Amino acid sequence: xxxxxxxxxxxxxxxxxxxxxxxxxxxxxxxxxxxxxxxxxxxxxxxxxxxxxxxxxxxxxxxxxxxxxxxxxxxxxxxxxxxxxxxxxxxxxxxxxxxxxxxxxxxxxxxxxxxxxxxxxxxxxxxxxxxxxxxxxxxxxxxxxxxxxxxxxxxxxxxxxxxxxxxxxxxxxxxxxxxxxxxxxxxxxxxxxxxxxxxxxxxxxxxxxxxxxxxxxxxxxxxxxxxxxxxxxxxx
Numbered sequence: 524x525x526x527x528x529x530x531x532x533x534x535x536x537x538x539x540x541x542x543x544x545x546x547x548x549x550x551x552x553x554x555x556x557x558x559x560x561x562x563x564x565x566x567x568x569x570x571x572x573x574x575x576x577x578x579x580x581x582x583x584x585x586x587x588x589x590x591x592x593x594x595x596x597x598x599x600x601x602x603x604x605x606x607x608x609x610x611x612x613x614x615x616x617x618x619x620x621x622x623x624x625x626x627x628x629x630x631x632x633x634x635x636x637x638x639x640x641x642x643x644x645x646x647x648x649x650x651x652x653x654x655x656x657x658x659x660x661x662x663x664x665x666x667x668x669x670x671x672x673x674x675x676x677x678x679x680x681x682x683x684x685x686x687x688x689x690x691x692x693x694x695x696x697x698x699x700x701x702x703x704x705x706x707x708x709x710x711x712x713x714x715x716x717x718x719x720x721x722x723x724x725x726x727x728x729x730x731x732x733x734x735x736x737x738x739x740x741x742x743x744x745x746x747x748x749x750x751x752x753x754x755x756x757x758x759x
Contacts, residue, residue, distance in 0.1 A: 527630060530586055530601070532572055536631055537601035543610060546626065547619045557613045558600070564613075570606035574599045604631040670729045677725055683739040684711055684724075691744055692752060699755040707752070711742055 527546070530537055544551040558565065565571055574582050575598045582599070602610065604627065611623035672680070688707045692700040715724060718738060719731060727735050744752065 528586075529630070532574075532582065532601050535603060537572065537603055538607055538626075538630075540600050540602070543602055543607060546622050547611065547614055547616070548622075549614060549616075549619075553614075554610060557610065561609075561613055564609060565606060570603055570609055572601040572603075574601065607631075668728065668730060671725065672727045672729055672732055672735075676727075676729075676732055680724055680727065680735055680739060683736055684708070684715070684742075687711065687739055687742050691742075691749075693756050697756050698758065699752045702755055703748075703752060707744060707748065710744055710748060711739075714742065715739065 527542060530539065530542075538546070540551050540554050544554050547554075567573060579596065579599055583596070607626055608623055611619040688704065688711055689695055689700065692704060692707055694700065712724060715735075715738065716722065719727060719735065721727060724735075743749070
């Protein structure tokens with residue numbers, strides 16, 4: 524029973540006459556004779572399928588049937604669960620009854636899923652995929668929120684800061700640049716670090732890079748330093 528080859532026809536599990544005889548521990552000839560004598564008790568399409576011609580040929584190819592001398596087979600009966608049950612009743616042996624119970628609970632146990640069951644299974648699979656995607660998105664977001672700018676972006680920030688400082692000082696040729704450039708640079712970077720709440724401009728987050736550029740481009744010294752710059756430049 525454990526080595527019974529699983530065979531399906533039109534999505535339904537079936538047994539060949541040879542398999543049925545082996546399970547019920549009788550001969551194939553006995554199965555055939557019982558069917559012949561009680562044919563009126565069997566309904567084709569419900570209790571059995573009769574395969575012939577191309578249908579039989581395709582079936583043998585698809586199932587890789589264990590039957591010998593396949594080329595000599597002209598027709599084949601496939602027995603459904605109902606058909607196997609009728610044969611066990613006709614045989615009426617303890618072995619046949621016992622083995623049908625086993626067939627019913629194991630071999631024929633697999634049933635086709637209903638549309639609702641299929642939908643539930645698909646929904647469960649989609650939910651699992653969604654959870655995985657959310658987990659990945661969360662990891663990506665977390666990575667973006669903790670990754671700092673690389674050396675090239677740090678260089679860009681320094682260049683923008685330098686250009687802004689030179690501009691507010693009145694240019695590199697101004698007196699204020701000569702006297703106050705260090706003070707202006709210190710205030711600029713101090714304001715920058717306070718705004719982004721970081722210990723160094725190198726700790727600027729990657730997601731804040733565009734905002735950082737805008738901040739540096741629009742930076743202005745405080746009122747007192749602005750007056751000092753103007754005063755130094757006016758004297759000269």
